[in-house]
Amino acid sequence: MTLSNSPLRMLVKSYSSGMLDREQYLHIRQQVLKRLSKKGAISHEDLQNFLKLYQDRSINKTTTNYSPSDWLIIGLGLAAASTLAWIIFA
Numbered sequence: 398m399t400l401s402n403s404p405l406r407m408l409v410k411s412y413s414s415g416m417l418d419r420e421q422y423l424h425i426r427q428q429v430l431k432r433l434s435k436k437g438a439i440s441h442e443d444l445q446n447f448l449k450l451y452q453d454r455s456i457n458k459t460t461t462n463y464s465p466s467d468w469l470i471i472g473l474g475l476a477a478a479s480t481l482a483w484i485i486f487a
Contacts, residue, residue, distance in 0.1 A: 404444040405429065411448065421451045 408429060412422040425447045433439050463471075 404439050404441055407441070408444060408448075417448075417451070425451055 405426075408422070408425060411417050412419075417425070425444075428447050429439055429444060432443055
């Protein structure tokens, strides 16, 4: 394994390209370093497993949490659409 394609370098590239946010990057880096200290080496499969775990968490989190302001905007949009439909079709 060369320096150019090490799992840690791939993790940094994932963060710099925008695939991960800062929190995800810090958690994954912490897990990778723990694995490195225990096993003495990390593989690309270990990194892929950590990436998949944290990306799945972020997908579920963003699709289920709407703030009250989001609901207000959705409600106002639906009200505007129904008012416009009533004006056009009445």
